[in-house]
Amino acid sequence: MSNDVAIVGAGVSRFGKRDDVSYHELFSEAAHEAISGLENVSPDTFEGLWVSAAMPELTVEQAHVGNLGAQILGITPKIVSRVEMACSSGSSSIRNAWAAIKSGMIDTAIVVGVEKMNNNPAMANKGLLYVPDVTFEGIHGITAYSGFALAAKQHMEKYGTTREQLSSVAVKNHSNGAKNPKAQFHSMGEISLEKAMNARMVSEPLNLFDCSPLTDGAAAVVLTRGNKAKEFTDQPIWIKGAGQRVEPSIGVSNMSSITDWKAMRSAVNDAFSMANIKPSDIDVAETHDCFTIAEIIEYEMLGLAKKGEGGKFIEDGESSLSGSTPINTSGGLKAKGHPIGATGVAQIVEITEQLRGQSGDRQVRDAEIGVTHNLSGFATHHVVHVLST
Amino acid sequence: MKMNTLDKPPYYIDVNTKLSSFWEGLNQGEFRTTKCKSCGSVHYPPRTLCPSCYSDQIEWVNLPLTGTVETYTHVDIPPPGFNGAFYLVAVRMDELDKTILGRYTGEEPKIGDRVTMAFEQMGEQAVYIFKAL
Ligand SMILES: [Zn+2]
Numbered sequence: 001m002s003n004d005v006a007i008v009g010a011g012v013s014r015f016g017k018r019d020d021v022s023y024h025e026l027f028s029e030a031a032h033e034a035i036s037g038l039e040n041v042s043p044d045t046f047e048g049l050w051v052s053a054a055m056p057e058l059t060v061e062q063a064h065v066g067n068l069g070a071q072i073l074g075i076t077p078k079i080v081s082r083v084e085m086a087c088s089s090g091s092s093s094i095r096n097a098w099a100a101i102k103s104g105m106i107d108t109a110i111v112v113g114v115e116k117m118n119n120n121p122a123m124a125n126k127g128l129l130y131v132p133d134v135t136f137e138g139i140h141g142i143t144a145y146s147g148f149a150l151a152a153k154q155h156m157e158k159y160g161t162t163r164e165q166l167s168s169v170a171v172k173n174h175s176n177g178a179k180n181p182k183a184q185f186h187s188m189g190e191i192s193l194e195k196a197m198n199a200r201m202v203s204e205p206l207n208l209f210d211c212s213p214l215t216d217g218a219a220a221v222v223l224t225r226g227n228k229a230k231e232f233t234d235q236p237i238w239i240k241g242a243g244q245r246v247e248p249s250i251g252v253s254n255m256s257s258i259t260d261w262k263a264m265r266s267a268v269n270d271a272f273s274m275a276n277i278k279p280s281d282i283d284v285a286e287t288h289d290c291f292t293i294a295e296i297i298e299y300e301m302l303g304l305a306k307k308g309e310g311g312k313f314i315e316d317g318e319s320s321l322s323g324s325t326p327i328n329t330s331g332g333l334k335a336k337g338h339p340i341g342a343t344g345v346a347q348i349v350e351i352t353e354q355l356r357g358q359s360g361d362r363q364v365r366d367a368e369i370g371v372t373h374n375l376s377g378f379a380t381h382h383v384v385h386v387l388s389t
Numbered sequence: 390m391k392m393n394t395l396d397k398p399p400y401y402i403d404v405n406t407k408l409s410s411f412w413e414g415l416n417q418g419e420f421r422t423t424k425c426k427s428c429g430s431v432h433y434p435p436r437t438l439c440p441s442c443y444s445d446q447i448e449w450v451n452l453p454l455t456g457t458v459e460t461y462t463h464v465d466i467p468p469p470g471f472n473g474a475f476y477l478v479a480v481r482m483d484e485l486d487k488t489i490l491g492r493y494t495g496e497e498p499k500i501g502d503r504v505t506m507a508f509e510q511m512g513e514q515a516v517y518i519f520k521a522l
Contacts, residue, residue: 122469129468134400136434139516140490141399141464141471149462150479157460157500203477204463248440252479253433253487258460 005101006229006236007387009034009110009222010352012345015337016184017118018216023060027051027072027114030218030342034110034349038222038232046222048100048109049077050093054086054340055127059120069112078106086131087290089113090219090344091374091383095244097223107225113345114218124214127340131377137251145211145291147378149203150252152293155259156205159308161296163205167196168314169292170209170334176321177331179361184215184337210292215337219346237352240369241275241386243267249380264301264375264382271371272303275386279303282325283367284354286347288375289332295319298373299327321362329354329362344374348385355389397512399470404514410449411435415515418508420454422485423447433487454506455522456482456489461498478519480504493519 011033013026021029035041051069056062066082079100085092090113097109117124132138132147155161174191177183191209199208222232229236245263249255256262272278279302287302289295296310304325305313313319319327330336330350333343351370353359372385404412411434414421423435427444431452438445461478476493494507503522508515 126469129400133434135402137490138400139398139402139511140518141468141475141477141492142490143464143468145466146462146464146477149464150460150477153462154460154500201463201465203465206462251490253489255488258479258488 002225002227003102004226005098005239006224006226007221007239007348007352008224008229008232008236009038010220010349012182012219012349013217014182015215015217015339018116019119023056023062023114023116024068024072026116026216026218027069027112030114030220031073031110031112034220034222040231043073043075045108046073046075046110047078047106048097049073049075049080050096050109050111051082052089052093052111052113052341052345053082054084054089054115055124058123058127060116073110085381086376087288087338087340088344088374088376088381088383089341090346091372091385092244092344094221094345094348094385095242095383098239098242101223101225107228109223110220111223111345112218112220113342115339115341116216117214117339118216121214132251136253142251143203145206146203147252148291148293149206151258151297151379152205152291155293155297158259159311161311163197164193165296165311165315166205166210166292167193169289169295170196172314172320173289173328173332173334176329176362177335180331180336183331183335184213185331185335206291206293212290212333212338215339217337217339217342217346219342219349221345221348221352235356237355238388239385240388241271241273241277242384243270243274244383245270246381250377251380252378255378255380258378259297260307261297261301261379261382263380264298264373267382267384268302271384271386275388277369277386281369282371283369284326284329284351284364285371285373286330286332286350287327287373289328289334290338292334294375294379295327295332297379302371302373321364326364329359329364344372344383347372347374348387351387355387395470395472395511398514399468402514407437408435412514414451415508415517420452420506420517421449422452424450431485433485433489452485453483456480456504458498458500458502458504459488460500461493463497478504480519491517491519495521
């Protein structure tokens with residue numbers, strides 16, 4: 001028990017275009033929500049701090065954000081770092097905090113993910129363009145969306161995945177986002193399949209509604225050693241399994257396959273083995289739907305669908321709120337939004353709220369086991385967590 | 390589709406380094422990469438540290454310019470620095486067990502098409518693109 005790691009606090013800011021808050025204020029909004037419900041908290045509580053931030057130098061002209069976080073929280077942690085692993089910075093931060101608690105170095109940590117992208121969309125897009133190997137792949141015009149378009153094209157050709165199936169992921173996630181007051185596209189409400197299918201093409205076959213947006217947002221999680229959890233809350237959520245794997249490839253050149261992600265399979269296997277669960281045990285999951293095709297491949301890599309049958313999984317409604325395994329109940333990256341550094345932390349917040357029964361209109365009934373999956377690059381790096389009540 | 394020549398590379402790149410032979414090769418219409426003198430691994434991208442045996446002893450090899458299209462996309466919204474839409478292809482290269490990315494000039498390709506490298510200037514530096522074989 002004393003070596004187990006519990007999530008005791010979880011908070012997320014409203015996502016979207018947040019001209020009403022500064023970077024510091026956005027950070028504070030999520031941190032406040034994560035901390036405010038806890039008993040027995042003081043600045044001395046937090047022995048570890050990880051700030052997940054992908055591109056603050058580019059979008060808000062601020063570096064050294066680990067130290068900035070210590071100032072905002074008024075703390076003097078024994079271990080502190082800023083984590084940058086592009087779109088999976090958030091889950092990587094959670095993993096660092098988990099490892100530090102496991103090691104015995106610290107008892108309690110706070111992880112805050114934050115990204116403010118909309119005050120400078122040109123620089124935010126530039127930040128995304130720096131994610132692949134710029135010298136050997138970026139120079140040929142690759143972008144995040146065209147990288148996943150390559151995967152979509154291959155998946156459609158190889159397995160018969162359809163335009164309707166891709167768009168169905170967007171329709172589902174917008175429907176969930178409509179039930180999440182903090183989602184970027186909350187007020188857009190539900191979208192029709194026709195609207196999703198006929199949006200402006202971005203990189204064929206992916207159109208605008210296959211892509212996640214630029215988002216301002218923050219999320220925060222407080223983690224502690226198992227035997228201390230009850231000091232903070234009556235509703236601890238447990239990290240039962242964790243896995244992280246990366247391909248020896250920052251782009252496609254040394255990747256095993258564009259549509260079958262070996263690193264994700266391994267990370268899933270590590271996390272599920274540690275938690276002693278199988279795919280059918282998952283009650284709810286947040287997976288990395290940066291593009292609709294990604295969610296379809298993730299069904300397969302999670303073992304929810306056979307290889308090549310991810311399209312059928314969405315078509316059959318299995319991942320909808322009323323389906324066998326609801327996926328991206330928050331609205332996902334697609335509709336909740338994708339503030340790069342905050343995304344992986346926000347996934348943990350959503351699952352924590354689901355397992356605590358706090359998800360309102362999008363609550364999955366009797367959810368006891370939840371999974372998060374966060375990726376970066378062209379799906380070359382993956383982090384998976386298994387949470388339970 | 391006609392490819393628009395760029396007046397400079399879209400990103401900062403170091404070309405006058407230990408790996409300059411790669412960039413010189415492109416300027417001469419050749420596709421070169423590094424091979425480890427110690428274990429014989431052929432690398433891509435070219436490297437100064439062998440990721441199989443960690444030797445720093447490398448030699449250069451010329452590879453065939455041909456390969457097979459694994460997948461492709463039509464990039465309707467080009468990134469900054471590129472003029473207009475283009476096809477992007479992922480090509481499994483002959484005699485190199487790796488997939489590389491490049492722009493493609495010509496009518497819409499198909500998965501499985503045989504293609505070859507062509508070369509296009511980005512200012513002073515040539516880069517490879519692909520065309521139908
Ligand atoms: Zn070697």
